[in-house]
Amino acid sequence: MGDVTRILITGANGFVGSACVAEARARGIEVTALYRRAPVAEWASDPGIHPLQADLSDPATAAVLGNAMSGVQAVIHAAAHLGGDAASHAQDTLRGTQTLLDAMTSGGARLVLVSSIAVYDTMQVAPGAALIETAPLEDADHARDGYAAAKLRQEQMCRAAGLPLWILRPGAVWGPGRTWHALLGFRASRLHVQINSEGELPLTHVTHTAWALVKAATRAPHGTPVLNVLDDDRPTRARFLRAHRRMTGWPKLSLPIPYAVWITLVRLLKPLSANLPGLCREPVVRARLMPLTWPNTALRSTLGGEDTDTFEGMLTRSLGGPQ
Incomplete structure (x- = not known):
């Protein structure tokens, strides 16, 4: 295919998608930025960004996309529903993906799918394990x-x-x-309940994520490479909490509960689990809070690269501190 000079990014005005647009433009790659509702204001000043408003959940959009694929050598598919509602996923994630695939069938462009580590079945993984790309996956019918x-x-x-x-x-x-994110426990009024301070947080900074996605878009895949995208510097929950408190003042009050204690309580509550929040159900607890390590060896050996700063440095940048 040669050098990639133009890519299409779905969900281009979202958190990951907009970072991918910025990364691609920093590399001198033109971008067709697909969005559903509101474009990013800064796009108007960059002639290398070509905004395209379309709704992937509408199958008729495939024809519009087919025309937009002219000159596009790679697609980064970041558009998806982020909640837990099955109906919204059926429309926005799955129907939207099918519309995109229908538009790509004759164009020859490569596809970079933004999936998630949520696909792994942590019910089959022991605490303390290293979770890599060959780990067992959930069953989609019983996820x-x-x-x-x-x-x-x-x-x-x-x-x-x-x-x-x-x-x-x-x-x-x-x-x-x-x-802040859901891997840190939960909030009870002004108290943060921190479950487990051991194991790595599987974090990936949005700029590091965009780098990996755009890097993949510029390279032809051999087979179907699967890569976990994770920062090099992955803090424990305790380290994250200390840094966040020092820089933001939140949380002022924290109650640490060992993972072993919490999972025992959750198992005792299993007969009532259908009516309880996610962090009171074992599959959710294991996926979000179980102590694991998350190597990014495959990512680095395949695409190269490295973090642009330590975890604390990236947190400072993210909070608007010195660059």
């Missing part, structure tokens, strides 16, 4: 939540399409405006 099920089915759809394909599975994507 712990709608998001995991949709990501599994999305991967299956893209594999079946027969396109040149990269599958990248980011961890918890964080960055400006999104420094």
Whole structure:
């Protein structure tokens, strides 16, 4: 295919998508930026960004996209529903993916799918294990939540399409405006309940994520490479909490509960689990809070690269501190 000079990015005005647009433009690659509702204001001043408003959940959009694919050598598919509602995933994630695949069938462009580490079945993994790309996957028909099920089915759809394909599975994507996340426990009034201070947080800063996605878009895949996208410097929960408190003042009050204690309580509550929040159900607890390590060896050996700063440095940048 030669040098990649133009890519199409779906969900281009989202958290990951907009970072991919910025990364591609920093590399001198033109971008067709597909968005559903509001474009990013800064795009108007960059002639290398070609905004395209379209709704992937509408199958008729395939014809519009087919025309827009002219000159496009790679597609980064970042558009997806992020919640747990199965109906929204059926429309936005799965129907949207099928519309994109229909538009790509005759164009010859490669596809970079933004999947997720949510596809792994942590019920089959022991605490303390290193979770890598060959770890067991959830069953899409019996997945712990709608998001995991949709990501599994999305991967299956893209594999079946027969396109040149990269599958990248980011961890918890964080960055400006999104420094806190659901892997840290839960809030009870002004108290933060921190479950487990051991094991690595599977974090990937949004700029590091965009770098990996655009890097993959510029390279022809051999087979169907699957890569977990994770930062090099992955803090423990205790380290994250210390840094976040020092820089933001939150949380002022924290109650640490060992993972072993919490999982025992959750198992005792299993008869009531259907009516309890996610962090009171074992599959969700194991996926979000179980102590694991998350090597990014395959990512680095395949695409190269490295973090642009330490975890604390990236947190400072994300909070608007010195660059």
